[in-house]
Structures are given as C-alpha cells and as structure tokens.
Amino acid sequence: MLPLDNVTTIYLTGFIAIAFAVTQLILFRKKGFSAYLWAAGYLLMGLGYIVTLLNIADPLPHTWVAGPIAVLMGSLVTLSSLGIWSGYALPKKASLICLGGVALTATLFNFSRLFQAPLGSLEAILLAPVSATLIYSGWFAGVQALKTRSKYIYLISGVFWVQGVFMALLTLGALAAKGSDYIIVTSEVVYWTSLINLGATLVANIAWSLQISEDLLIKNGLVKPALAEKSPAKDKSTEKTSFFNKEDKPAKEKSINKKADTTETISVNPDLLTDTEKLGLLEKLTDKEHEVFLLAAEGKKNGEIASILNSSEASVKVHRSRMTGKLGMKKPEDLKKLISKAVSVRESKEADQTLPAENDSPDLFTKN
CATH class of the missing domain: 1.20.1070 (Rhopdopsin 7-helix transmembrane proteins)
Structure with missing residues (x-):
C-alpha cells in the first residue's frame, strides 16, 4: 500500500x-x-x-x-x-x-x-x-x-x-x-x-x-418507516419519550410532532370497515382525541382547533398525531366517514352517564 x-x-x-x-x-x-x-x-x-x-x-x-x-x-x-x-x-x-x-x-x-x-x-x-x-x-x-x-x-x-x-x-x-x-x-x-x-x-x-x-x-410513501413495525413495548417507550419532550418546550414539541407527522404510515380504508370495526377504532380515542377528531373531520387546521378547544397548537398536534396513529387515517374526508359512528358513541356515553339521574327523579317524585 x-x-x-x-x-x-x-x-x-x-x-x-x-x-x-x-x-x-x-x-x-x-x-x-x-x-x-x-x-x-x-x-x-x-x-x-x-x-x-x-x-x-x-x-x-x-x-x-x-x-x-x-x-x-x-x-x-x-x-x-x-x-x-x-x-x-x-x-x-x-x-x-x-x-x-x-x-x-x-x-x-x-x-x-x-x-x-x-x-x-x-x-x-x-x-x-x-x-x-x-x-x-x-x-x-x-x-x-x-x-x-x-x-x-x-x-x-x-x-x-x-x-x-x-x-x-x-x-x-x-x-x-x-x-x-x-x-x-x-x-x-x-x-x-x-x-x-x-x-x-x-x-x-x-x-x-x-x-x-x-x-x-x-x-414520498415509497418506503415504510422502521418505527411503524415496532412492538407494543417499543411503542410504549416512544410514548414516554414524547411525553418528556412535551414537558420540555412547546417549540421542541411542535417540531418533534411535525417530523412525526411526515413519517406516519396511513393505511386504513374507512370504506372497507364494518360498523363494529369503526366502533372499535373510535373506542381507542381519549376524550381529548375524540374532540380533535370531530374538528379535524370538518377540515379544520390545528390553529383553528386550538382556538375552539381553548388549547395550545402544540397540544393539538400531540392529540392529533396520536388520534391519526390510532385510527390509521388522517385525511378529513376519511375521518368524516366515521363521524356518524362517532356521534352515536358519544350519545351512548352521555346516555349512560345521565340514566341513573333520570331514574332517580321519578322515584323521588313518587315518594313525595
């Protein structure tokens, strides 16, 4: 040499x-x-x-x-x-x-x-x-x-x-x-x-x-990200990391979630789902994610959603990222196809919460 x-x-x-x-x-x-x-x-x-x-x-x-x-x-x-x-x-x-x-x-x-x-x-x-x-x-x-x-x-x-x-x-x-x-x-x-x-x-x-x-x-959607194939245990660790960044600085959180959005794998077609499958997807959402979901389905941007929910845009991006990850879709037109099922889920939850109170009122009235 x-x-x-x-x-x-x-x-x-x-x-x-x-x-x-x-x-x-x-x-x-x-x-x-x-x-x-x-x-x-x-x-x-x-x-x-x-x-x-x-x-x-x-x-x-x-x-x-x-x-x-x-x-x-x-x-x-x-x-x-x-x-x-x-x-x-x-x-x-x-x-x-x-x-x-x-x-x-x-x-x-x-x-x-x-x-x-x-x-x-x-x-x-x-x-x-x-x-x-x-x-x-x-x-x-x-x-x-x-x-x-x-x-x-x-x-x-x-x-x-x-x-x-x-x-x-x-x-x-x-x-x-x-x-x-x-x-x-x-x-x-x-x-x-x-x-x-x-x-x-x-x-x-x-x-x-x-x-x-x-x-x-x-x-460009030509290659699937390696993070999408992680096991549930790894997903849990990723969620902890995201929470740590969320507590750090809004600017960091905003940038991190911006990068996460570009690497998400969107694969669920709502037209091929049964009502039971749609219901199963929606039950995964937390209350905050459900609120973001309803507004996102209307085509509203993160800033608009933040104003309506009286929240920060960085927080909305976090909930929206988790929501789209759970549902496997993020286009407003796809989310809109789940709206009817989402409304029925919301009404059933509200009915369950108010049913005992409604049953109590007639009993009290009868006793009096």
Missing part, C-alpha cells in the same frame, strides 16, 4: 468535505433546514482544513487561526443540523452564545500570542472547544439514534466520538508541551490526525446522505 502524504491527505479531506456539501445542497434541498445546515457545516470544515494548511509557516501568521476556527464553527453548525433533524427548534440564545464562544476563542488565541504564550497553550485554546463540541455531538447523535433506531445516526455518533476523543487526547498533549509537533506537517501526530479526519468526513457524510435519502423516500 502506498504511504499517504500528510499534505495530500489534509487537502483531500478539505476538498471531499466541500464536494459532499455542494452535492447535498443540490440533491437534498427538499429535505429542508437540516440538510442546509449539515452542508454548511462541512463546507466550513472543508475550508478550515485547507486554510489551516495554506497558512502553516514559521512563525505562524495571524491568519492561521482562521482555519481551526472554521473547523470549530463547522462542528457547531453540524451539531445544529442534527438537532433540527431530530425535531428540536434552534434556540436563539444558545446559538448566540456559541457564536460568542467561537469569537472568544479566536480573540483569546491572538491575545495569548501577543504575550508569547507557549505553543502548547495556544493549541489547547483551539483544540479544547473542538473536542468538546465533537464529544457532545457524538452523545447527542447517539441519543437520537436510540430514539429513531437509525443505524446511520448510530454510525455518525460513532464517528463523532472517535474524532472527539482523539481531539481530547491532542488537547492533553498540548497541555503537556507536545504542541510543537502539531505544526510540523510531516509529524506522526499530523499523520494520524489527517487520516482520522479523512475517514470521519467520508463515513459521516455517506451515512448522512443515506439517512436523508431514506427520509425523503418515507416522506
């Missing part, structure tokens, strides 16, 4: 990251904001690798810091992409704090150079936030992979963990005064760093491309 030149490997990593970013922007633009953010993240990282290599000199120019900062920024944008894909709204305050952290890192690096700080300290200033971001991304991707049962997100989580742990080791090495080897392009440290980043760029982007392709196929 031919030995890889470090310079070639770093350049190759940068160009591959940029190529994946451009390709994904073209092919997956219909997926939405998460696809755009992922492409933007790897575009920044690709440019960061190239700029870092172009600016290596003795002494290091002040512009050299732009390369590692671009890699750090790209890692944060990629983490945001995973969050959007998982159904979380991108928080403005946290995003501003992260941007401030990136600016602070660059400022601290240049400030330390003015006082001729040791090279190991300068390297640690840049490597520490990169390793922390990658490790957190690995953990976050792992949590989402566990929820969605996605083998591709599991793979991405593993890639981030490998990169993050390796960068953490480099940070410790920099603190131990080994940072001078990081600037020498022909060193063994740069060799392993370039190889790991090249492999991570390839594996993560291929896994992400496969995941987004699967999402688009599911959305």
Whole structure:
C-alpha cells in the first residue's frame, strides 16, 4: 500500500468535505433546514482544513487561526443540523452564545500570542472547544439514534466520538508541551490526525446522505418507516419519550410532532370497515382525541382547533398525531366517514352517564 502524504491527505479531506456539501445542497434541498445546515457545516470544515494548511509557516501568521476556527464553527453548525433533524427548534440564545464562544476563542488565541504564550497553550485554546463540541455531538447523535433506531445516526455518533476523543487526547498533549509537533506537517501526530479526519468526513457524510435519502423516500410513501413495525413495548417507550419532550418546550414539541407527522404510515380504508370495526377504532380515542377528531373531520387546521378547544397548537398536534396513529387515517374526508359512528358513541356515553339521574327523579317524585 502506498504511504499517504500528510499534505495530500489534509487537502483531500478539505476538498471531499466541500464536494459532499455542494452535492447535498443540490440533491437534498427538499429535505429542508437540516440538510442546509449539515452542508454548511462541512463546507466550513472543508475550508478550515485547507486554510489551516495554506497558512502553516514559521512563525505562524495571524491568519492561521482562521482555519481551526472554521473547523470549530463547522462542528457547531453540524451539531445544529442534527438537532433540527431530530425535531428540536434552534434556540436563539444558545446559538448566540456559541457564536460568542467561537469569537472568544479566536480573540483569546491572538491575545495569548501577543504575550508569547507557549505553543502548547495556544493549541489547547483551539483544540479544547473542538473536542468538546465533537464529544457532545457524538452523545447527542447517539441519543437520537436510540430514539429513531437509525443505524446511520448510530454510525455518525460513532464517528463523532472517535474524532472527539482523539481531539481530547491532542488537547492533553498540548497541555503537556507536545504542541510543537502539531505544526510540523510531516509529524506522526499530523499523520494520524489527517487520516482520522479523512475517514470521519467520508463515513459521516455517506451515512448522512443515506439517512436523508431514506427520509425523503418515507416522506414520498415509497418506503415504510422502521418505527411503524415496532412492538407494543417499543411503542410504549416512544410514548414516554414524547411525553418528556412535551414537558420540555412547546417549540421542541411542535417540531418533534411535525417530523412525526411526515413519517406516519396511513393505511386504513374507512370504506372497507364494518360498523363494529369503526366502533372499535373510535373506542381507542381519549376524550381529548375524540374532540380533535370531530374538528379535524370538518377540515379544520390545528390553529383553528386550538382556538375552539381553548388549547395550545402544540397540544393539538400531540392529540392529533396520536388520534391519526390510532385510527390509521388522517385525511378529513376519511375521518368524516366515521363521524356518524362517532356521534352515536358519544350519545351512548352521555346516555349512560345521565340514566341513573333520570331514574332517580321519578322515584323521588313518587315518594313525595
């Protein structure tokens, strides 16, 4: 096997990251904001690798810091992409704090150079936030992979963990005064760093491309989602997860349920159901889901239903998602075919509740 030149490997990593970013922007633009953010993240990282290599000199120019900062920024944008894909709204305050952290890192690096700080300290200033971001991304991707049962997100989580742990080791090495080897392009440290980043760029982007392709196929109804074939026990765990998210933030809940709606499998044809089967479906609904069902059958949107029921739109989306999941249909015209049966069920329930009171009144009247 031919030995890889470090310079070639770093350049190759940068160009591959940029190529994946451009390709994904073209092919997956219909997926939405998460696809755009992922492409933007790897575009920044690709440019960061190239700029870092172009600016290596003795002494290091002040512009050299732009390369590692671009890699750090790209890692944060990629983490945001995973969050959007998982159904979380991108928080403005946290995003501003992260941007401030990136600016602070660059400022601290240049400030330390003015006082001729040791090279190991300068390297640690840049490597520490990169390793922390990658490790957190690995953990976050792992949590989402566990929820969605996605083998591709599991793979991405593993890639981030490998990169993050390796960068953490480099940070410790920099603190131990080994940072001078990081600037020498022909060193063994740069060799392993370039190889790991090249492999991570390839594996993560291929896994992400496969995941987004699967999402688009599911959305178009060409492939059934894996979550639809889960056992009842798994369904119960999913319901707990949804309840946890519901208690967290309305914005998160809204985004999560928006994603859930796009992956639901709708297969029940109301025209083929008997009255008994229709009744069985309707008896699965809770009172709140039943109210949402009646309004949804009239073609009302979530906002309108929320106003009528004096509830939040996020709460309506939760009940509507569960209702359509239990009935196996969500088109208003399909739901409307169950209306007559729903009304009879509601009237029978009300009659059962009022019957004892009606029986009591004549008895009391007779006694008097």
